[in-house]
Amino acid sequence: MPALDLTGxxxxxxxxxxxxxxDEAVVVRQRAGEVLVMNETAARLLELADGRASVADxxxxxxxxxxxxxxxxxxxxxxxxxxxxxxxxxxxxPASGEREGEDRGV
Amino acid sequence: xxxEQILRKTWRDNVLFSVLVELTYRCNLDCFFCxxxxxxxxxxxxxxQYLAFFAELRDLQVLNLTLSGGEPLAHPDFxxxxxxxxxxxxxxxxxxxxxxLRGELARRVRDEVDPFLVExxxxxxxxxxxxxxxxxxxxxxxxxxxxxxxxxxxxxVKINSTVTCWNxxxxxxxxxxxxxxxxxxQLDPEVTPRDDGDREPLSIAPSREGLVRLFxxxxxxxxxxxxxxxxxREGDEGIVPVPTEKHCGAGSAGIAVDPYGNVYPCVQxxxxxxxxxRQPIREIWTGSAGLREVRELTVQAKAVVDAQGAAGPLLxxxxxxxxxxxxxxxxxxxxxxxxxxxLGEVLEREKKRTLLPVVG
Amino acid sequence: MTFGAAFxxxxxxxxxxxxxxVWGDRTVTLALPGGPYRFAGLNPEQAAAVHxxxxxHCVAATAAAVETLVFRMAEEEFRTIDTRGWEYGLDLDPAPxxxxxxxxxxxxxxDWRPDLAGSLWTPDAGGVSFAGIFENLFRVLTAxxxxxxxxxxxxxxxxxxxxxxxxxxGRSGAGKTTFSRQALARGLDVLSDDLNALRRSAAGxxxxxxxxxxxxxxxxxxGGRFPLAALLRLEKSPEDALVPLGRAxxxxxxxxxxxxxxxxxxxxEALLANLASLLPAAGDPPAWALRFSLSGGCWPILDRQCxxxxxxxx
Numbered sequence: 088m089p090a091l092d093l094t095g096x097x098x099x100x101x102x103x104x105x106x107x108x109x110d111e112a113v114v115v116r117q118r119a120g121e122v123l124v125m126n127e128t129a130a131r132l133l134e135l136a137d138g139r140a141s142v143a144d145x146x147x148x149x150x151x152x153x154x155x156x157x158x159x160x161x162x163x164x165x166x167x168x169x170x171x172x173x174x175x176x177x178x179x180x181p182a183s184g185e186r187e188g189e190d191r192g193v
Numbered sequence: 194x195x196x197e198q199i200l201r202k203t204w205r206d207n208v209l210f211s212v213l214v215e216l217t218y219r220c221n222l223d224c225f226f227c228x229x230x231x232x233x234x235x236x237x238x239x240x241x242q243y244l245a246f247f248a249e250l251r252d253l254q255v256l257n258l259t260l261s262g263g264e265p266l267a268h269p270d271f272x273x274x275x276x277x278x279x280x281x282x283x284x285x286x287x288x289x290x291x292x293x294l295r296g297e298l299a300r301r302v303r304d305e306v307d308p309f310l311v312e313x314x315x316x317x318x319x320x321x322x323x324x325x326x327x328x329x330x331x332x333x334x335x336x337x338x339x340x341x342x343x344x345x346x347x348x349x350v351k352i353n354s355t356v357t358c359w360n361x362x363x364x365x366x367x368x369x370x371x372x373x374x375x376x377x378x379q380l381d382p383e384v385t386p387r388d389d390g391d392r393e394p395l396s397i398a399p400s401r402e403g404l405v406r407l408f409x410x411x412x413x414x415x416x417x418x419x420x421x422x423x424x425x426r427e428g429d430e431g432i433v434p435v436p437t438e439k440h441c442g443a444g445s446a447g448i449a450v451d452p453y454g455n456v457y458p459c460v461q462x463x464x465x466x467x468x469x470x471r472q473p474i475r476e477i478w479t480g481s482a483g484l485r486e487v488r489e490l491t492v493q494a495k496a497v498v499d500a501q502g503a504a505g506p507l508l509x510x511x512x513x514x515x516x517x518x519x520x521x522x523x524x525x526x527x528x529x530x531x532x533x534x535x536l537g538e539v540l541e542r543e544k545k546r547t548l549l550p551v552v553g
Numbered sequence: 554m555t556f557g558a559a560f561x562x563x564x565x566x567x568x569x570x571x572x573x574x575v576w577g578d579r580t581v582t583l584a585l586p587g588g589p590y591r592f593a594g595l596n597p598e599q600a601a602a603v604h605x606x607x608x609x610h611c612v613a614a615t616a617a618a619v620e621t622l623v624f625r626m627a628e629e630e631f632r633t634i635d636t637r638g639w640e641y642g643l644d645l646d647p648a649p650x651x652x653x654x655x656x657x658x659x660x661x662x663x664d665w666r667p668d669l670a671g672s673l674w675t676p677d678a679g680g681v682s683f684a685g686i687f688e689n690l691f692r693v694l695t696a697x698x699x700x701x702x703x704x705x706x707x708x709x710x711x712x713x714x715x716x717x718x719x720x721x722x723g724r725s726g727a728g729k730t731t732f733s734r735q736a737l738a739r740g741l742d743v744l745s746d747d748l749n750a751l752r753r754s755a756a757g758x759x760x761x762x763x764x765x766x767x768x769x770x771x772x773x774x775x776g777g778r779f780p781l782a783a784l785l786r787l788e789k790s791p792e793d794a795l796v797p798l799g800r801a802x803x804x805x806x807x808x809x810x811x812x813x814x815x816x817x818x819x820x821x822e823a824l825l826a827n828l829a830s831l832l833p834a835a836g837d838p839p840a841w842a843l844r845f846s847l848s849g850g851c852w853p854i855l856d857r858q859c860x861x862x863x864x865x866x867x
Contacts, residue, residue, distance in 0.1 A: 101307070104284045106256040108199055108208060113256055115284045117309045120349070122196050219624075223570035237574040237625070267566045269627030293565035329569050330648075452574060 091142065091169045093161065096180040098138035103176055105133050114176065132167055138180050142168055203446035204437050207488060209478055211257035211447040212250055213288075213460050214243075216268040218452055222290045223328040224316070226357065226394035228387050229263060230463070235453025236470060240270040242454070244277055249474050251281045258283035261460070263452075266293050266302075275306030284309045288353075292332055295339045303346050311343065315354045315378070318366025322359055340374055350374075355381040361403025364410055368422065379423040382407060382532055383509065386517050388463045398528060401535060408539040416546070426461075426511060440494035443513060444487035448478075458487040462513025462522070490522050497523050507533035507540075556646040557655035562630055567653060567660060571672045573624035584612045586750040586761040587698035590691070591617030594624060598679025599687075606684040607764055619698055621671030621690070628676045631658050643689065647817040654693055658682070661690045663697055692748065692765055696813040700820060703827055704752035708810040710767075711744040711760045711779075712736040714860050718760040718779035720749065721843065722810040723787035728845065730768045732787060735849050742774035748812075751831055756780055758831050758838050781838045783859040790844035793851040795858055803840035804828050 091097075099105065102117040105125075112130030114123040125133075131152075135145040145168075146161050153160060171177045194202075203210040217237075218229050238246070250258065258278050265271055266289055278285045285306060291313035294302065302308065313336065316326035323333035343350055352371050356364065364380065371378035384398040399407070411422040439445055444458030444466065451457070454469035456477055466483030467476075478484065494512045498505040508529045512522035519526055557564035575594030581603045582591045589612060592603065604611055634657055646653040654661040660674040673690045677683040696706035709722035710729035721732050733746035747767035749760050759778040764771065786798060786806050798806070807828050808815055814824050832838070839859065845851040 099282070104256065104282050104309070106210075106254045106282070108202065108210075108254065111194060111199065113196065113199055115256070115309065117284070117307070117349070124194055124196055124199055217573065219566075219568050219573040221566050221569050227570075229572070231570070231572045234575060234578070263572065264566070267568075269630055293563065295565070298563065298565070327569075 091165055091172065091179075093141065093143040093146065093165070095142050095168075096138065096140065096182075097136045097142070097168060097172065097177040098180055099133060099136060100175055100178045105130075107134065116175070128167060129171065132164070132171060133176070136168075136177050200442070200446070201437050204439050204442045205445075207445050207478075209250070209253050209255050209446065209448065209474075211259070211442070212255050213259040213261055213447070213449040215261050215263065215449065215451045215460075216243075216265045216271065216274070218263040219267040220262060220264040220290070221267060221292050221329070222264070222332060224290075224314075224326050225328065226326065226355070226384055226397060228385050228394065230388040232389060233451065233453065235451075235455065237452050238450075238454050238469060240273065242469065243270075243274050246450075246469060246474060247274070247278055247281055247283070251283070253475060253478065256284055257286065257447075259286040259288060261288040264290055264293070266298065272301055272305050275302070275308070279305070279307050286310045286312060288312045290314055290327070290332075291336045291339050291343070292327075292329070295335075295342050299339070299343055299346055299348070303348050308348070310349050310351055312351045312353050313340065315352045315367055315370065316357075317360040318363035318370055322363055325359060326357070337370075340376070344374060344376070350376045352376055352378045353381065354378060355384060356399045356403060356407055357384055357397040358400050358403060359397055361399045361406060364407055368410075368414075377423065379425055380407060381426055382424055383426060383511075383514065383528060385461065385514050388517065390517060392518075395528075401531065404532060404535040405539060408536050409542075412539060412543045416543075426509060438495060439488070439491040440498055440510070440512065441491055443491060444484045445491060456481075458484065459513055461511055462487070462516055464516060493523055497525070501525075501533070504533045504537060507536045509533075556653060557644055557660070559644060560632055560634070560655040560657060561660065562632055564655070566630075567655070568624075568662065568672070568674060571622060571662065571664060571670065573626070573674060576623055576625055576678065580614060581607075582612050582614055582617060583607055583610045585610050585695070586704075586752065586763060587695055587702055588619065589615055589617045590694070590698075591620045592623060592687075593620060594622045596678060599623065599677075599683050602679050602681065602684040603687055606688065610764060619669050619671060619694065621673060621694065623687075624672065624674045626660060626674035626676050630660075631676065641689075643693070643813075645693075645813065645816065647819050649819050652693070652697065652817070654690065656686075656689055659686045659689055661693070663694060669694075669698060669701065688765065693813050695750070695763065695765075696811070697820075699750050699752065700814050700823055700827060702752065703830060704750055705807065705811045705814070705824065705827055705831065706763070707749050707751045707807065708747070708812050709749060710736075710746040711749040711762070713742040713744060713760075713774065713779050714740075716779060717782040717860055718744070719783050719785055719855065719859060720751065720760055720781055721785040721787050722806055724809075727787040728789050729787065731847070732845065733769050733772070735845075735852065737769075737772060738849070739852055743769060743772040744774050744779070746772075751781070751807075752778070753831050753833075754778070783855075784832075784838055784840040785843040786841070788842055788844045789846075791846055792844060793846050793848070793854055794844045795851075795854050796842040796844070798840040798842055800832055800835040800840070803832050806840070807831070 105112050105114040107130050110127040112125045146164050285308045287308045317323040320333035324330050354367050384394050386392045411424055414422050443462050449457045449460040455465045456467040466481045498510050510529050515524045515526050516522040555564050557567050577596030579595040579600035580593045581600050582589050644655040650665045652663040662672040664670050671694050675686050677686050699706050709720050710733045711718050711720050730746045733743045744762035745766045746769040748763050748765035750763050758781045761778050762776050814820050
């Protein structure tokens with residue numbers, strides 16, 4: 088996957104299912120048959136990764152939720168998003184064709 | 194927090210997490226011990242109603258959606274409903290008899306529904322025994338062929354087998370069947386009455402000897418490291434949450450829905466607590482007096498089981514099954530008591546062989 | 554071809570048990586040979602369609618000898634059939650204790666558990682098309698019900714005069730409807746020009762009217778049982794004549810004209826036993842090959858030989 092930047096659009100990987108239980112996310116990776124419990128930050132990012140919003144949009148949404156400077160927030164979000172993508176939890180949406188009808192998380 | 198703690202929270206805080214939907218009571222097999230109440234009447238939920246229901250479940254943060262029946266593939270809009278369930282991000286399980294799961298339909302299930310798991314039922318290690326249960330000649334051979342095809346397509350499969358007096362002599366054979374395919378097998382030691390209370394299926398409940406054989410085999414395999422044998426009620430995800438105040442998650446973390454919109458605490462406990470034709474699920478979940486009572490009953494059920502001491506966990510007690518059998522969800526029914534006795538004896542024998550506990 | 558594949562999009566999902574969502578809570582009970590037959594799970598439009606087709610036979614709810622449930626099935630579960638040049642047929646799949654049927658917009662079962670019960674799945678919510686689907690199942694149901702009562706459903710035209718009947722058998726095109734029209738012109742009653750019930754009683758082998766007709770439709774004849782004066786094998790011919798048939802030929806004729814059950818290997822013995830009891834001896838009842846022409850010249854011959862009661866043609 089090419090380096091992620093703020094214009095990138097991500098969505099949960101095809102075999103990932105997740106739900107938010109309070110401030111955590113229960114994540115199921117179907118192919119691996121794995122169940123993970125992830126923290127609030129991961130839960131929030133998975134919610135925001137709806138296949139339409141860019142990472143910049145995520146930062147905008149999170150700016151009101153975290154008492155952190157903008158630059159630091161951007162760095163953290165990009166890093167975390169990249170980690171989730173590297174783990175196969177998120178995948179990029181091609182720039183030219185958005186999938187319709189996807190409504191995967193919350 | 195680990196997953197077990199999450200499950201504990203859902204039970205404790207009444208967070209709806211798992212829903213089983215009986216899409217239809219139509220079936221392309223005719224199993225003798227099927228628990229469906231075929232005389233039940235009502236207005237079937239429409240496809241539009243199901244789609245709206247699924248959206249509401251997503252909003253409630255339900256993760257697990259099991260499509261069952263009858264035979265769920267026999268619902269004319271199964272693929273549409275399954276695909277929508279996938280789009281909404283559910284972990285979709287399909288409980289199918291596997292009889293029609295081949296060719297184009299199997300491919301479409303994989304591509305459009307992408308289920309987490311397809312659970313099929315095996316009733317014996319031989320065609321004679323399996324077909325005796327299904328009452329459709331050729332169903333065993335068809336199941337074996339379809340399973341190979343499904344696995345070849347990349348579908349994830351699990352086999353559920355209920356032990357009966359017809360197949361209790363073929364448990365090793367059923368394990369070998371599953372081993373050969375490389376799929377897990379879960380053995381359910383309890384035959385249940387039909388949901389209308391008809392006790393006819395109990396006529397093929399496993400014998401004492403059959404249960405001894407089952408639990409002994411389980412212990413043997415654990416000792417030999419041949420792969421654990423899962424013995425649990427069908428529908429249990431095999432995950433036991435850390436101790437809670439409730440006996441189970443029925444009505445607290447899970448519900449079942451029949452084709453006519455009736456909502457139940459679980460697939461076993463056939464006490465209607467609402468109907469989707471009359472109320473949306475959120476209203477039922479938060480406002481049903483029936484569910485409130487059920488949640489309290491699961492607390493009481495835990496007390497009843499705990500009062501049995503060491504025998505308690507061995508009972509594999511189900512309040513829903515108790516309600517159907519005896520009218521009393523807290524009544525310890527004879528099959529549970531017998532099972533606990535047999536398992537206790539087997540465990541005692543094992544203790545003398547090894548210090549390792551055997552999970553029942 | 555796999556059973557049902559000609560009619561159903563997913564024959565693998567054919568119902569193996571009597572289950573599903575019924576159409577409604579209406580019930581219709583029909584008093585007909587082998588009955589009463591009760592049909593339950595209908596919606597109001599379906600019940601009205603059944604009344605419209607079989608109204609003369611509807612009775613108040615009563616203990617039924619055979620019950621059939623009517624279930625919903627979706628349109629998309631059935632293949633679209635181009636009926637131009639298509640001859641209607643049913644796909645039948647007999648088994649020791651059941652029978653599966655598939656047809657145009659119809660899936661059905663007969664099950665013996667141990668008593669006979671019927672099931673019908675259809676996407677038709679009422680109207681004339683539902684009445685047709687209903688009748689297609691009902692014909693098969695009647696055939697099997699009569700079989701278990703020692704009788705048989707017969708593909709033939711039955712005419713009555715002076716309280717006695719003639720049963721004219723033959724394949725499609727043999728002239729059953731022509732024969733029936735000639736009978737009507739001579740003042741005979743026609744029970745049905747297509748399907749009739751044949752049963753044995755202390756009075757001998759008798760024909761009973763069924764509401765399953767061919768091109769002639771219901772000719773308005775009375776119900777009841779009519780002793781069989783003669784069994785006839787129809788043969789179109791330029792000249793009219795009656796040629797005696799032996800018992801074996803007569804049994805073969807009835808076997809060939811016993812629709813649905815005559816292709817069921819599990820009921821072959823029962824069918825043959827029934828036919829033997831319906832034709833217990835040579836001449837009981839008499840059997841003839843009837844060579845008949847369009848002139849109607851066969852009727853005086855039939856009257857002399859069999860009925861002794863026919864009036865001259867009007």
